[in-house]
Amino acid sequence: xxxxxxxxxxxxxxxxxxxxxxxxxxxxxxxxxxxxxxxxxxxxxxxxxxxxxxxxxxxxxxxxxxxxxxxxxxxxxxxxxxxxxxxxxxxxxxxxxxxxxxxxxxxxxxxxx
Amino acid sequence: xxxxxxxxxxxxxxxxxxxxxxxxxxxxxxxxxxxxxxxxxxxxxxxxxxxxxxxxxxxxxxxxxxxxxxxxxxxxxxxxxxxxxxxxxxxxxxxxxxxxxxxxxxxxx
Numbered sequence: 488x489x490x491x492x493x494x495x496x497x498x499x500x501x502x503x504x505x506x507x508x509x510x511x512x513x514x515x516x517x518x519x520x521x522x523x524x525x526x527x528x529x530x531x532x533x534x535x536x537x538x539x540x541x542x543x544x545x546x547x548x549x550x551x552x553x554x555x556x557x558x559x560x561x562x563x564x565x566x567x568x569x570x571x572x573x574x575x576x577x578x579x580x581x582x583x584x585x586x587x588x589x590x591x592x593x594x595x596x597x598x599x600x
Numbered sequence: 601x602x603x604x605x606x607x608x609x610x611x612x613x614x615x616x617x618x619x620x621x622x623x624x625x626x627x628x629x630x631x632x633x634x635x636x637x638x639x640x641x642x643x644x645x646x647x648x649x650x651x652x653x654x655x656x657x658x659x660x661x662x663x664x665x666x667x668x669x670x671x672x673x674x675x676x677x678x679x680x681x682x683x684x685x686x687x688x689x690x691x692x693x694x695x696x697x698x699x700x701x702x703x704x705x706x707x708x709x
Contacts, residue, residue: 520697529701530689543696577643579697586651589634589697591644 489513491580493592500568500599508563508595512580518542519561520581520589521553525574533576536561537583568599602627604692606700613680614708621675621703623690628668631693635664635675637686638702644689648675680707 492511500506512519521533532545536555544551550566559580565572575596581589603626613619623633632651636644648657648664650673656665663676673690687702 522699530699532696532698535696575641579644581697586632588646588649589691589693590646591636593643596641 491578491590491592493576493578493595495595496593497596498598500597502568502570502599504568506565506568506572506597508565508576508578508597509560510563510578510580510592511560512578513590516580516582516590517559518581518583519555519559520579521561521563522577522579523547523574524577524594525571530577534563565597570599573597573599602630602692602694602698604690604698604700606688606690606703608703609701610704610706612706612708615680615682617680617707618676618678619680619705621677621688621705623673623675623700625671625673625692625698627694628671629694630668633664633666633673634691634693634697635662635673636689636691638689639686647688677705680705682707682709 494509518537520535522530535543539555553563555561575594577594579589579591605624607622634649635647638644650657650666661678666673685707687704689702691697691699
């Protein structure tokens with residue numbers, strides 16, 4: 488069974504541009520979580536989607552947004568990129584019931600120059 | 601808002617030692633708690649999941665306990681090996697999933 492897949496693996500963008508990151512959850516999982524991990528720092532919660540709806544978001548500006556598609560895959564969009572947006576972006580998938588493990592993808596390394 | 605704290609931030613031990621990592625959380629109304637390991641620059645690997653109704657879970661040399669009422673969990677690693685060197689993270693699941701900052705473990709040969 489395929490795990491959580493994220494694409495692209497690496498992404499280099501110029502300040503002010505937009506970045507789109509993608510996440511495909513494990514089959515049967517309807518919840519997708521997004522996190523930002525800046526170099527040497529912990530995981531900061533960005534967004535939680537379930538059944539196509541945004542369920543919760545962390546303390547990030549509105550230029551961080553996303554969506555979840557009918558097949559439960561998800562996109563994270565970052566507009567007006569800033570240098571400090573450079574980080575590893577991780578997504579995890581799970582069932583929404585809270586009684587199953589969450590599994591992570593390998594992440595997208597975003598570099599803003 | 602759920603706050604998750606992990607102590608210590610870093611730990612260095614010689615191979616073969618038993619060790620304990622600590623995780624505390626502020627809101628006891630959780631669904632579960634999950635322990636992960638992260639190797640540098642990589643994603644997270646799930647180690648153990650403890651449901652809110654459970655007290656502990658074991659997998660090989662790993663044992664995790666949960667005391668929901670006091671907002672604490674511990675991860676016990678027996679007979680540590682150099683391959684255990686990584687950052688260990690705990691995550692608490694309530695309305696979303698919040699992480700502690702992690703414990704960076706180094707096991708020296």
